[in-house]
Amino acid sequence: MEDKAILIIENAIKLFAKKGYSTTSVQEIANECDISKGAFYLHFKSKDALLLEVFNHYSRQIQLKSDEIQATDLDPRTKFVKQLTVTYQEIIKHRDFIIMQIREQAIPFNKDIEDFMQHMRFNSYLFYKRNLLAIYGKDIDQTIWEVTLLMQGMFKAYLDLIIIEGVELDVEQLCESILRRADYLVEGFNRTGDQPVINDDIMNRVIPEDYYYNQLYTIVETLREMKTDSNEDIEVTISVLLEEIQKEQPRLAVIKGMLSNLEEEDRFKGVSGQIRTFFQI
Structure with a gap:
């Protein structure tokens, strides 16, 4: 804003x-x-x-x-x-x-x-x-x-x-x-x-099924935007993370590993927190 x-x-x-x-x-x-x-x-x-x-x-x-x-x-x-x-x-x-x-x-x-x-x-x-x-x-x-x-x-x-x-x-x-x-x-x-x-x-x-998907969609769009302004190592991390979180059965260990890489930079802590909250990891 x-x-x-x-x-x-x-x-x-x-x-x-x-x-x-x-x-x-x-x-x-x-x-x-x-x-x-x-x-x-x-x-x-x-x-x-x-x-x-x-x-x-x-x-x-x-x-x-x-x-x-x-x-x-x-x-x-x-x-x-x-x-x-x-x-x-x-x-x-x-x-x-x-x-x-x-x-x-x-x-x-x-x-x-x-x-x-x-x-x-x-x-x-x-x-x-x-x-x-x-x-x-x-x-x-x-x-x-x-x-x-x-x-x-x-x-x-x-x-x-x-x-x-x-x-x-x-x-x-x-x-x-x-x-x-x-x-x-x-x-x-x-x-x-x-x-x-x-x-x-x-x-x-009470809670429509698509509400969960909308939450994930917001996270995905945020990651894609942040990816365009990142170095090569972070781009690779985000690419792996994007692929994993959109799978029907995402591997939580992989997600946690990618988040650990992102969280080394303060600007990713917010979206990392959203992902941890969504997948409860």
């Missing part, structure tokens, strides 16, 4: 938080950025389009930090706690903006916003599922979706206390506690044999 567009986004979110979305005009945003109104429209076709890009921008920031953690050699429990922690921290940074949106109920309901919200829900489901599988393995095979939804509910309940009620909590300690609650859930299901309400059949009807 261009620096000017990021400048507009950052100033807009300050104005939205201070004045509210509905009462902030495009002219005021342009004035805050020291640009003309026409220059604003070179980057965003409307204020609604800007708001959508605000959501996209900050969701990408969270995803990037999460992917960087995924690319580390930390154990699955530590990764999950750190990923939950940065998610809370990034959301808390924009508490005033979130509060203003809640009070105004001013988010325009349109297809783009609806698609964004759906994308975030699906991403959240898969984020919890993949991390919980990495932590608990076969112990959670039958109850993975149930525990996933219960974990999301806990995360949101604490978030409401922090954002809406203004409760101050040690976020890292909170995330460690949330994971311990997951331990209790997994242990309880396994001890009692209680059957989950939510299973694969239900969630397969």
Whole structure:
């Protein structure tokens, strides 16, 4: 994204938080950025389009930090706690903006916003599922979706206390506690044999099959773009990686080896984290 567009986004979110979305005009945003109104429209076709890009921008920031953690050699429990922690921290940074949106109920309901919200829900489901599988393995095979939804509910309940009620909590300690609650859930299901309400059949009807392929397609396109601006050794690594991740039965050992090569350069850590998250390696 261009620096000017990021400048507009950052100033807009300050104005939205201070004045509210509905009462902030495009002219005021342009004035805050020291640009003309026409220059604003070179980057965003409307204020609604800007708001959508605000959501996209900050969701990408969270995803990037999460992917960087995924690319580390930390154990699955530590990764999950750190990923939950940065998610809370990034959301808390924009508490005033979130509060203003809640009070105004001013988010325009349109297809783009609806698609964004759906994308975030699906991403959240898969984020919890993949991390919980990495932590608990076969112990959670039958109850993975149930525990996933219960974990999301806990995360949101604490978030409401922090954002809406203004409760101050040690976020890292909170995330460690949330994971311990997951331990209790997994242990309880396994001890009692209680059957989950939510299973694969239900969630397969919720998340379209092509959503998984779209995620992989995005990763593939990112790698192809980065390949054009790389030296010969990196080009070979990316070529092997592209071929492997698109196989019907990719070899995880090969993928891990190629990622180890890429992760020597900081610019590849984000996409490497996405691949590790997708294949849970």
